[in-house]
Amino acid sequence: MSANPISPHSALADLQYRDGILVWGGKKVTDIASELGNTPFYAYDRDRITRRVNDLRAMMPDRLHFHYAMKANPMPEVVKHMVGLVHGLDVASGGELVTALATGVSPKDVSFAGPGKRDPELKAAIESEITINIESEGELGRILQISETLGKRPNIAVRVNPSFELKSAGMKMGGRPSQFGIDAERVPNLLKSLESLDVNFRGLHIFSGSQNLRSEAIVESLEKTVELVLELMRSTKLKSDFINLGGGLGIPYFPKESSIALDQVAPAAQAAVDRLNTELGDVETIMELGRFFVGESGIYVVRVIDIKESRGVRFAICDGGLHHHLSASGNFGQVIRKNYPVASVRLGESTEEVTVVGPLCTPLDLLGDRVTIGPVEEGSLIALMQSGAYGRTASPEQFLSHPPCAEIIL
Numbered sequence: 001m002s003a004n005p006i007s008p009h010s011a012l013a014d015l016q017y018r019d020g021i022l023v024w025g026g027k028k029v030t031d032i033a034s035e036l037g038n039t040p041f042y043a044y045d046r047d048r049i050t051r052r053v054n055d056l057r058a059m060m061p062d063r064l065h066f067h068y069a070m071k072a073n074p075m076p077e078v079v080k081h082m083v084g085l086v087h088g089l090d091v092a093s094g095g096e097l098v099t100a101l102a103t104g105v106s107p108k109d110v111s112f113a114g115p116g117k118r119d120p121e122l123k124a125a126i127e128s129e130i131t132i133n134i135e136s137e138g139e140l141g142r143i144l145q146i147s148e149t150l151g152k153r154p155n156i157a158v159r160v161n162p163s164f165e166l167k168s169a170g171m172k173m174g175g176r177p178s179q180f181g182i183d184a185e186r187v188p189n190l191l192k193s194l195e196s197l198d199v200n201f202r203g204l205h206i207f208s209g210s211q212n213l214r215s216e217a218i219v220e221s222l223e224k225t226v227e228l229v230l231e232l233m234r235s236t237k238l239k240s241d242f243i244n245l246g247g248g249l250g251i252p253y254f255p256k257e258s259s260i261a262l263d264q265v266a267p268a269a270q271a272a273v274d275r276l277n278t279e280l281g282d283v284e285t286i287m288e289l290g291r292f293f294v295g296e297s298g299i300y301v302v303r304v305i306d307i308k309e310s311r312g313v314r315f316a317i318c319d320g321g322l323h324h325h326l327s328a329s330g331n332f333g334q335v336i337r338k339n340y341p342v343a344s345v346r347l348g349e350s351t352e353e354v355t356v357v358g359p360l361c362t363p364l365d366l367l368g369d370r371v372t373i374g375p376v377e378e379g380s381l382i383a384l385m386q387s388g389a390y391g392r393t394a395s396p397e398q399f400l401s402h403p404p405c406a407e408i409i410l
C-alpha cells in the first residue's frame, strides 16, 4: 500500500491514480506533461466542472438560475464549457465580454459588473445588448450619453452596496464605503430617476462576499439580501426581470476546512426564490458563482529542477511558482499564509517532508511550506490542487520574465 501522497490531507478524497500516477481529466499527469512538451501547466477537468454544476443544481431550487462569474477562470474553453451548463455569464471587463460573446451565449443572459468601466467597454456592452450593472450615478450618466449617440436603449441593472456585511467571507463587500455598487440608501432615488429615463431596467444585483464556507452566513446573507431587494423595489414603479442575489459559496483549501453544507443553503435559497416571486411577480432569481464551479477542477503542475538541503530543510525548487499561481503562494489577499493541498504526481512507498518553492528571486515564491508528500527528486512532477480558480490570470506572469504557463482543458 502506498503512502498518502497529498499534504495537507484535506477534502480531496477522490484523487485517482493509474499505474501509480495521478490521473486528471482521464489522463495520467505525466502523459499530459509529455503531450504539452513542457511544464509548468494548468490542467482543468471538464467532467469535474460538469459534476460540480449538476450536483449544485440537483440540490438547489429548480427556479434558481446560475451564472458563471468569468473572472474566476476566463480560459475561453472553460467559459464555453460553462455556457453549456449554466444560464448566463457575468463579465467584469470588455476583454471578458469579448470571450463571453464568442461562446454564442445569449446577450440577455450576460451581465457586466465592475467599477471603472471605460467608454469603449460601455459602448461594446450597449451595442451587444448585454446588461450593464451600474456601479455609480456617474457611470449611468456616461451610459446615457453613449446610448444616445448609438441610438440604442441600454439594458441596466443596479448593483447595490448593501448596508450589511457577509460574515466570515474571505473578502468582504458591503456595509461600508465601497467602490462597488451604489449605496443602498441612495438606490430609491436612483430608481425614481430611472423611471423616466430612456433605459430598459432589468433588475438588481447584490453581491456581498466571496469564499464563504459557513452555510449559516450564506443563509443569513440570502435572507437579508431578499429583505433589502423587497424594500428597494417597494420604492419604485419599475419591475425587475431578474434579481441577482450574489453567491459567495467557497471551496476548502486548508486543513480543517470542509465543503459548505449545501443542504442547509438549499432551503434558504428556495425561500428566497419563493418570496421574490410572490412579492415581485414573475422574476428570474440568479446566483452568480465563479470559484465554486471551477476551483476544484484544476491543478497546477510544476517540475522539480533542483533538490537542495539547507540547514535541515529539504527544498524542492521547481520551474513554476507565484508568477503563475499567486494565490497558492499565499499572496492573493490571504492574511496568514497556509499551504494549498500539494500532491506528488507519482505515488511512492514512502513520504517525505519537503519545502516546495518556485524559481523567483523572492522568498514569497513558496508553494508548499514543509509539506509531506510522496518522494520527490529532480525531474519529479508536483501538483497543486484546488487550482481551477484565480490561478493563472490572477498571477503576475511577467514578473522575472520566465516563460508563460500552458493551460489545457481535458
Ligand SMILES: *Cc1c(COP(=O)(O)O)cnc(C)c1O
Binding pocket: 069, 071, 072, 090, 113, 207, 209, 210, 211, 246, 247, 248, 249, 288, 289, 290, 291, 292, 389
Ligand atoms: C468575483 C465576483 C464573483 C465571483 O466570486 P467567486 O467567489 O469566485 O464565486 C461574483 N460576482 C461578482 C460581482 C464578483 O466580483
